[in-house]
Every structure is written in C-alpha cells, then in structure tokens.
Amino acid sequence: MDKFEKLTGIAAPMPLVNIDTDMIIPKQYLKTIKRTGLGVHAFAEMRYLDDGAENPDFVLNKPQYREAQVIVAGDNFGCGSSREHAPWALADFGVKAVISTSFADIFYNNCFKNGMLPIVLPQEAVDVLMKDAEKGSNARMTVDLENQVVTSSDGEEFRFEIDPFKKHCLMEGLDDIGLTMAKVSDIDTFETGLAQSRPWV
Template identity: 60%
Template structure:
C-alpha cells in the first residue's frame, strides 16, 4: 500500500450529500476481486450516458478534474452497502483523499485499509474549499497527514482529527496484512517456543 504523508493536488468539488457506495461504484461492476481497473467505473451512472459516452457536465469528465487527487463532498459520504470496491475505485481513479463533514463508518474503515484518507471538516469549510477548487488547476489543496491539516488554495489551514493507529498505518503504508507481517519475528518466536514446550500439538490432526 502506498504511504500517505503529504499530498498536494487538484481537488474536485462534488456538492452532494448522502453519496452512497452504489453511486460511487454501481453494483454491476462488483464481479471482480481485482483492485485495478475499477477507476473507469467510478461514479459510472453519473459520468456516462446509456451509450457509454461521457456526460460533459459531470465534474470528473472536465479538466482539470480528470486528474483530481482530492474529492470534496457533503455529509454522509459512503453510506449504503459495505462494498470495499468503493474505495478501490476511488484509489484506482487517482483519488487519495476525500474531504467531507462526515462518513459512513464502514466506508471510513475501508478507506484507511486501502490507502485512502477520509478527512472530516465542517460543512462550511467544505463549502469554502469547493469554491476554491472551482478556480481550476492552480487552486491546489494540500493535505498534510503528519500535521493533520488541510491547506486551502488561499493558504488557510484547517485542522482535522484522525485515529492515531490509522494515522500511523497510513503514514507507513500498512494494510491489515502489512501490519501482521510487521509482527512476523514475534509470531515466529512464539511458534518456535510453543513447538518446543508442547511437541504433542504436532500430532493433533
């Protein structure tokens, strides 16, 4: 998993509340367990018409937001079903951070397990950041996880809270498997000691 430290990039405004996971990645695209390739289906029902052509009025079909690394939305982002494909699709598109007033709990958990940083900021701050993002490619937003601040295009800093354990895992680029593998020496030591102390366990089928 790619570590998340400091990100400076284009932010795409999505002025919508209650964006559920079916909007983020519609159910018909959940036939794969591969994380790659889902970015093209991100927000598919909003990005494409019935013939598969891009809708020019959707933000991610416009320049410079095709290259967005930050997405700004309103309340209850990621509600609905618990599909992990939602953060997979966002990350595959190139989004590394979503800023919103709040997130659905399961989506929030899935994000941090996949290198995607969910940042909670008050509605009025999200509104200001959206206004700045509409200035185009020059209006870049910086997200500094170590300092826990979002720096708007106007230079103003906005502090956000993050769980210390999740912060450390994002900074280190560790998912659940990576966290376990980091403990491999201790696990190996324990298993060696148990085999020596209780050799009869080896005989249990």
C-alpha cells in the same frame, strides 16, 4: 500500500449529499476481488451516458478535474452498502483524500485500509474548500497528514482530527496484512516455541 504523508493536488467539487457506495461503484462491477481496474467504473452511472459516451457535465470528466486527487464532497459520503470496492475504485482512479462533513463508518474505515485519507471538517470549512475546488486545476489543495492540516490554494488552513493509530498506519503504508507482517519475527518465535512445547499439536 503506499505511505501517505503530504499531498498537493487538484480537488474536485462534489456537493451532492448522501453519495452512496452504489453511486461510487455500481453493483455490476463487484465481480472482481482485485483492487485494480475499477477506476474506469468509478461513478459510472453519473460519469457515462446510456450509449457509453462520457457525460460532459460530470465533474471528473471535465478537463480540469481528470487528474483530481482530492474530492470535496457533501455530507454523509460513502453511505449505503458496505462494499470495499468503493474505496478500491476511488483509489484506482487516483483519489487519495476525500473531505466531507461526515462519512459512513464502514466506508470511512475501509479508506484507511486502502491508503486513502477521509477527512472530517465542519460545514463552514467544507464550504470554503468546495469553493476553492470549483476554481479548477489552477487551485491546488494541500493535505498534510503529519500536521493534520488542509490548506486551500489561497493559503487558508483547516486542522482536522484523526485517530493516532489510523494516522500511523497511513503514514507507514500499513494495511491489515502489513501490520501482521511487521510482527512476523514475534509470530515465528511463538510458533517455534509452541512446536517445542506441544509437539503433538
């Protein structure tokens, strides 16, 4: 997992509330257990027309937002079923941070396990950042994880809170497997000692 320290990039505005995991990655694309290749299906039902052509009205299809790395969203982002494919799809598209007033718990925790930063801010702050995102590709937002600050293109700063352990994992690029592997020498020592003390096991 890549380390997340500081990001400056294009932010896409998605003011809809209750964007659920089925909207993020529809159920027909859940057949894979790979984290890659899902970005093309992210928001598929809003992103594509019935004939498969791109919906020109959908924000991520607009030229100024095709390279968006941040989503500024409405309340309760990631609600619905507990599919880890949702953060996989967003990450594969290129999204590295999502800003909202609230997230569904499972989606929120899955983001950290997949190198993505979900940021909770008050409605007033999200409103300012939403308007900033609406300016398009010339307005680049900065997300500074170390200092826990989001800065608008106009230089307005908003501080966010984050669990210290989750922050550490993101900044070090550690998912659950990475955390385990960081203790591999201790695990090896334990296994060797166990084999010596209980050879019959």
